[in-house]
Amino acid sequence: MKKDNKKQYIIPIFVPHLGCPNDCTFCNQKSISGQMKEVTKEDVTKKVEEYLASFKKGLEKEDIHKEIAFFGGSFTGINPEKQEELLSVAYEYVKTKQIDSIRISTRPDYINKDILKLLKKYGVKTIELGVQSSNDYILSKCKRGHTFEDVKKASKLIRMHGFKLGHQMMVGLPESTKLDELNTAKALIKLKPKMVRIYPVLVIKGTKLEQEYKTGEYEPLTVNQAVERCKEVVYLFNKKNIEIIRIGLQNTDVITSPDNENSEVVAGPYHPAFGQLVEDSIWYDSIVDKIKKINVKVKEVEVIVNPEDVNNVIGHKKENLKKLKDIYEVDVKVTPDEKMKIGKSDLKILKVYTDFKQDELENEHEKVTK
DSSP states (O other), X not given: OOOOSSEEXXXXXXXXXXXXXXXXXXXXXXXXXXXXXXXXXXXXXXXXXXXXXXXXTTGGGSOEEEEEEEESSOGGGSOHHHHHHHHHHHHHHHHTTSOOEEEEEEOGGGOOHHHHHHHHHTTEEEEEEEEEOSOHHHHHHTTOSOOHHHHHHHHHHHHHTTOEEEEEEEESOTTOOHHHHHHHHHHHHHTOOSEEEEEXXXXXXXXXXXXXXXXXXXXXXXXXXXXXXXXXXXXXXXXXXXXXXXXXXXXXXXXXXXXXXXXXXEESSOOTTHHHHHHHHHHHHHHHHHHHTSSSOEEEEEEEEOGGGHHHHHOGGGHHHHHHHHHHXXXXXXXXXXXXXXXXXXXXXXXXXXXXHHHHHHHHHHXXXX
């Protein structure tokens, strides 16, 4: 995934279902956020102070960006008085330079010039739109209540008014295919977002999707299927240098394995390190591609990467190294090097198959002569 070298410190403020006109079939914001009550300005102040206090000492010396982010619900669907109540608190921290910026997420049909004027007044810099799909049939099937034309209009307005545009899309929606999701990514790329989030669909308690799952009308993706679909979408965004800021829902006490009795997740491609699985798979493909371009059969290689990429090259629970050994009979040594750019790698051949056979012959010879 494309990386931003500047460290990001996000202070999340969840506003579950505030301003949301309907319940999408897959959505239960109260479960996703773990929050049931309406947010007040006192809640915002408390949350921001807690996060500021938890930041490391000397943080101000680092190249960082601190941001208050209003997630969940449809922020611009809240009545204007409530929006101003919450934003005014956040904006005070911007004016005192304790916080660098404010971000909100909302629906594409809840964007117009007056709304953008209000957001600009309180220092909002980034607006994320919940797009989910570019296919109007799928949007209707999920009861989104808007069309992709709304997404195009809202995206254009947001960019014209000088905001950073973000998009959120989903993989594995009811009746959505791999082709639908690739088409969604391509359609979003044309709208020129600065960033995207990619969420595989989980079946959450208390949703219509849960009922469809229990009746057999909806079959969720497996983890492997979701990883493969997300990976193909990531390739498209990476090619256009669009930053991917998250893949998969944030793990919480209730967004966890369906095997956990407190989990709100009924089924679907849940994994505690889902985003890492996608990155791991991308690195695996990259290494395999490099190995296949070598004209001789290799027995051992060294992959040199930036220290930040080491874990993804190795894979979750060393899965990449195991697969390369099992499938291609290649031993991989991973070496960190600060000089390597993040996301780039160099591959060196340490031993080819003929060398390995020669070692075996020499060992046999030594045994015979002893």
